[in-house]
Amino acid sequence: MHPDVAALLAVQDDDVAINQLETRLAELMPRLAVMAKERDKAMAALQQGRQTAESEERRRHEVAERVAQHRALQEKNQTALNSVTSMREATAATAQLETAKRMIDEDERELSAIGLRLVEANRTVEERERVVNELETAQAEARNSLAADQKDLEQQLAKARKAREGKSKAVPRALLSRYDRIRSRKRVHAVFPLRGSSCGHCDTMLPLQRRSIMSGTGATEVCEGCGVMLYATE
């Protein structure tokens, strides 16, 4: 194998390693996004639970105030009943007392129903707070470990890029720039050996004359089938 090709293959090995590190680094970001989404969902559920509890609490307050008003009314009616002077007044005051009592009974039934719903709503809030806290603890750990992974990968990447730069100096400039043009995000491997008389990547046959030049001079050729760079192994 021509030494230029050997030097290029060493660069390609580094490029493959760099590509793998870049891929692993890029994979860390979606994991952060998934965690943020999970947390948003738990927070929204907690917020909704708190709103439910608050609105029950408000309702309880309203009904309790109404009970107080109705009791005051009842007291007034009782006083009125105590000071009636005729049968007609007594009947009217008694009717008002009964009405007030019915209203109070109704309010108290409602109060007790609200009380039950409030207990349930508060229980839901507590449960959701627990979920959010647990999630935050777990995610803090996961984020720390992700940050450590990221730092580690970035260090490895910096080292690999430096090594690649050093090795690329051993490759003739024209050959290196051809290689760089062929290489892309989709094509990490740009250089392949001839396999017999065909491209080692896509099996397209190369004319004998070109193969002879390749073996004779160590020159590289671009495959007409798939566009990769080919070299002769012997």
Ligand SMILES: [Zn+2]
């Ligand atoms: Zn090919």
